[in-house]
Amino acid sequence: MTKAKNSASTSADPDESVNIEQAAAAPLPDRAPPQQIAVGVTPIEDLRRLRVVDAESGETIAKVQAADADAKTVTRLDVVDGNLVREGDAYRTITEDRAIRIEWTDAEDNGF
Known part of the structure; x- marks a missing residue:
């Protein structure tokens, strides 16, 4: 047993x-990863297998809500001391212009 x-x-x-x-x-899927993703739009099965990475440092960007590798933008939840930051009745997001890559991953903690 x-x-x-x-x-x-x-x-x-x-x-x-x-x-x-x-x-x-x-x-891992044998197709190229999408160049644009968004929570609520991209299928959750794909989001579980994707991560967004800073193109310069190679670090995974956490709490991503939307990303566009072609436009070089990423929108993520604001986190301070491990806590999500509220703004009124919603969580605050940060939209950044930065070079990113969207990659397939088999890691459990992919940043979403």
Whole structure:
């Protein structure tokens, strides 16, 4: 019998161990990533597999709401000390002009 433990399946026989995350992970799409994405527009299945990266530093941009690699703009939620910033009854967003790349990823924390 196999039991799940901390995202890994284990058993008495180490040769029977199976990593649940590896088993559940689908291969990355074989198509180019989209050049424009937006929460509520881009299918959630795609958003889960995409990340927006600063083209100069290579760092993932967190809390992205919309991005356009062609226009070099990204809109993200404003975060201060780990908390989303409210502005009235909505969360504050920041729209920046910066060179970005939109990439496929198999990472769990892709910035959305």
